[in-house]
Amino acid sequence: MMTSGHYNRWWLGTVVALCLMQVAMAVITDPYCVFGVIRYPKRNFEPNTRFLKIEYLRRHPEYDAFILGSSRAAYYGADIAERFCPGDQQYFNLSVSLENGAGIRRKLKWLIAHRRVSQAILNLDFDVQSVATDPLDLLRQDHPLVSGTPATVFYGKYLLFQPRILYAFALANLRESQGAPWSFGNVVAPDALYPAQPFLDLSRLYDVTFGALASDLSRSAEARDIVSPIGLEEFRRTIALLDGAGVSRTLIVPPYRVDQFARFQIDGFISWLQETVRVGGTVWDFSGLSSVTGNLDNYVDPVHFRRSVGDRVLQRICGPDDTSPTAEEFGVRVTAANIDRHAEALRRQHAQANAMAAPKPRAPSRANPEGPE
Amino acid sequence: MLFNSYEFIFLFLPVALVVFFGLRRYRRTSLPALWLVVTSLGFYAYWRSAYLLLLIGSIILNYGAGLAIARQVGDQRLRRAKGLLIAAIAADLGLLAYFKYTDFFLGTINGVLGSDIPLQHIVLPLAVSFFTFNQIAFLVDVYRGYVHEYGFVNYALFIVFFPHLIAGPIVHHRDIIPQFKRFNFSFSSTAISLGLTIFSVGLFKKVVLADNVAPYADAIFNAAARQEILTLTEAWVGALAYTLQLYFDFSGYSDMAIGGALLFGVRFPWNFDAPYKAACIIDFWRRWHITLSEFLRDYLYIPLGGNHCGAFRRSLNILLTMLLGGLWHGANWTFVLWGGLHGFYVVINHLWRDWRARTSEVPSRPSAAKRIPGSVLTFLAVVAGWVMFRAENLSAAVSLYRSMIGLAGWSGWSTDPPTLLPHLASAAQTYEPFGWVAALLALCWFTPSLREQVEAYESGTRRRGVLHWSASRTWAVYSGLLAWLSIMFLARPTEFLYYQF
Numbered sequence: 009m010m011t012s013g014h015y016n017r018w019w020l021g022t023v024v025a026l027c028l029m030q031v032a033m034a035v036i037t038d039p040y041c042v043f044g045v046i047r048y049p050k051r052n053f054e055p056n057t058r059f060l061k062i063e064y065l066r067r068h069p070e071y072d073a074f075i076l077g078s079s080r081a082a083y084y085g086a087d088i089a090e091r092f093c094p095g096d097q098q099y100f101n102l103s104v105s106l107e108n109g110a111g112i113r114r115k116l117k118w119l120i121a122h123r124r125v126s127q128a129i130l131n132l133d134f135d136v137q138s139v140a141t142d143p144l145d146l147l148r149q150d151h152p153l154v155s156g157t158p159a160t161v162f163y164g165k166y167l168l169f170q171p172r173i174l175y176a177f178a179l180a181n182l183r184e185s186q187g188a189p190w191s192f193g194n195v196v197a198p199d200a201l202y203p204a205q206p207f208l209d210l211s212r213l214y215d216v217t218f219g220a221l222a223s224d225l226s227r228s229a230e231a232r233d234i235v236s237p238i239g240l241e242e243f244r245r246t247i248a249l250l251d252g253a254g255v256s257r258t259l260i261v262p263p264y265r266v267d268q269f270a271r272f273q274i275d276g277f278i279s280w281l282q283e284t285v286r287v288g289g290t291v292w293d294f295s296g297l298s299s300v301t302g303n304l305d306n307y308v309d310p311v312h313f314r315r316s317v318g319d320r321v322l323q324r325i326c327g328p329d330d331t332s333p334t335a336e337e338f339g340v341r342v343t344a345a346n347i348d349r350h351a352e353a354l355r356r357q358h359a360q361a362n363a364m365a366a367p368k369p370r371a372p373s374r375a376n377p378e379g380p381e
Numbered sequence: 382m383l384f385n386s387y388e389f390i391f392l393f394l395p396v397a398l399v400v401f402f403g404l405r406r407y408r409r410t411s412l413p414a415l416w417l418v419v420t421s422l423g424f425y426a427y428w429r430s431a432y433l434l435l436l437i438g439s440i441i442l443n444y445g446a447g448l449a450i451a452r453q454v455g456d457q458r459l460r461r462a463k464g465l466l467i468a469a470i471a472a473d474l475g476l477l478a479y480f481k482y483t484d485f486f487l488g489t490i491n492g493v494l495g496s497d498i499p500l501q502h503i504v505l506p507l508a509v510s511f512f513t514f515n516q517i518a519f520l521v522d523v524y525r526g527y528v529h530e531y532g533f534v535n536y537a538l539f540i541v542f543f544p545h546l547i548a549g550p551i552v553h554h555r556d557i558i559p560q561f562k563r564f565n566f567s568f569s570s571t572a573i574s575l576g577l578t579i580f581s582v583g584l585f586k587k588v589v590l591a592d593n594v595a596p597y598a599d600a601i602f603n604a605a606a607r608q609e610i611l612t613l614t615e616a617w618v619g620a621l622a623y624t625l626q627l628y629f630d631f632s633g634y635s636d637m638a639i640g641g642a643l644l645f646g647v648r649f650p651w652n653f654d655a656p657y658k659a660a661c662i663i664d665f666w667r668r669w670h671i672t673l674s675e676f677l678r679d680y681l682y683i684p685l686g687g688n689h690c691g692a693f694r695r696s697l698n699i700l701l702t703m704l705l706g707g708l709w710h711g712a713n714w715t716f717v718l719w720g721g722l723h724g725f726y727v728v729i730n731h732l733w734r735d736w737r738a739r740t741s742e743v744p745s746r747p748s749a750a751k752r753i754p755g756s757v758l759t760f761l762a763v764v765a766g767w768v769m770f771r772a773e774n775l776s777a778a779v780s781l782y783r784s785m786i787g788l789a790g791w792s793g794w795s796t797d798p799p800t801l802l803p804h805l806a807s808a809a810q811t812y813e814p815f816g817w818v819a820a821l822l823a824l825c826w827f828t829p830s831l832r833e834q835v836e837a838y839e840s841g842t843r844r845r846g847v848l849h850w851s852a853s854r855t856w857a858v859y860s861g862l863l864a865w866l867s868i869m870f871l872a873r874p875t876e877f878l879y880y881q882f
Contacts, residue, residue, distance in 0.1 A: 010852055010853060010857075011570030012569050012570055012571045015857045016568060016573050018858060019574070019577050019581075019860060019861045020861075022857065022860070022865070023861045023864050026861070027865060168387065168868075168871070171866075319642065
């Protein structure tokens, strides 16, 4: 038996000691690769790509053209864009999983504020544009420089991960390396997103502690960037931002697999497309029923098309004008002039897609060499 | 704000406590109580500040009504006092009915008459059921002359004190307000030790136990709502998983409330006492949501006549009490049916007791072996009730019942988890759900309740054994470990099941 005072001190001491141990574990193992203080060996566990890509761009000022969007946009290769699209821009694929309208706008805002941006290719996802970001989804937190979140809060979140994450991370590390699918879309070496660093990087230790605090204090007077929950509203802001900065833009509605397209509420989709065209002017629409979207072999999974399809999309939008009779079979250049005719065609295709037998889902593959499933 | 959130654990609670301890020099004033009122209102407003005015308005009106009733009672004008009481209770119940039951009534009218009255989709103010009940009990006791002079700050604190504000326990002014005169201002007190321990255990129950078994229940009940055919095994896994989720979730919340209040030296009544060990359904209601059972008994069942008007009236009173208790849980016919089902259980239990008393001698403390059949039957009856409670609608409940008794088809003899549990996510089609259900059932049946663990110490019995709490280093480290594990599992806060009631 002990006195209550001793009991309470032992309780508090136990909790604090274990929490400190957890904090140390989080920093050392760093599953999402945001701290970078200690070079702990890691493989297969998907890091926070949003953070790493921005960190990479901070070290590489040469890029001036960007591909943005959700994980679908990861299948538009930056090298293909450089090959087919006019001009001599250097492309960087800044796509990230579950990217919404606000994420695209904020990344462009940061880019325009910090470098010359001449071209932006935006993948517009009808089904993801308005999805809210989960503040505790550690895989999908924007870089504090992009989101405006205090850096201390950003790094603080990564100290608080669940034991199951640590377990999954340990399991992933035990498997043979499967490459780095998160660098997909960019012609960079698989590990290029990770900065070369010493075993113990003291400058990073400063950056994520006192540096983060100093950065927050210096930014405290900045006006907060209020995010709209409506994806189309964020899209309007994005267009205004790009036009204001004189950035050339290409807007793409991706080729949804036919069964996914059939699930859309067609009136909602068409009204979204009409508004997108009204605001954005010209939109390349690859949705609907075509020889590409109707062929399941063109898709890695129900949501993602293959890289070859991504190449065809880039070739279609950037390549020389195709004058063949089947030119508009895959990819329609939609403007205010043809939106009504296109909407009617989409309605017909939607009815056809629904009438088609639902395609059987492919057996999920364990290792997808082309990118994240 | 949720108890199982970083904001509460690392910011709100420490700040509330530190400032509160800092007020020790003002302990004889109402400043500490005022501080707790302010923090509690902040706790409430964090969720939805728009309803803060509703809460404050309700407190002011009920306090005013209480004063007016007390004055009439003091002047022996009982009829006028009764009129005031009825008006105030009607206003409270009207508020509750408007926010909680408008759409329920409109939906029912539309369903019965085939009309198309648009639903209002009114947002339910947080905790409205709890603070309404607390205030009704206060008004009734004022009328009965049980209430002595309470200041407004103490009354407001009794209603809004954050540990019980959102989801109970339903506390009684007679037990709570006098404690505001003896707050604890010392870190070296047993109240703090107990509070830390009980809060840690509650947090562990919620975030580690309830939240880990919840996905199994959700997947299976959702499949039933979609009218998909469940296997016998998964119907039972779903029903048991929900039975365990609800218990660990709600009792965990109640423990956190009790522990949190103890940090300030305020003692709440226990709300759970190993309910799944109950030997009969009457015993179950003495162990499950104890404060609600007591409230319904004191302010509904007894005023209706209780058990003093013969067996028939007693049965009727029980049924009515349980039906209204079911409706209190939510605006859905499944809750009403669940209440009715439990009312039926309790009536049968009373009739059985009466018959046993007439025909044989009933031992006051039956042996363990004799209690087992009753306990098993009670547990099965409770599980059947929870199916109705959780189901999206009546047809989903019926579908699950059919699967549970094997009428929905037989999946054949198999030990292959994907065959047994086809409606779980593929990653969960393992033996893990069985492991969770078995482990949690063992915890419910074979370990002492937290109340037993603590009361042995408090009563001075000082029973020896690792499962009984004592101010020892082992218990300090053990409960600290539970708290840390819970903090690690906090990464995704979920709402408490009882928040919606």
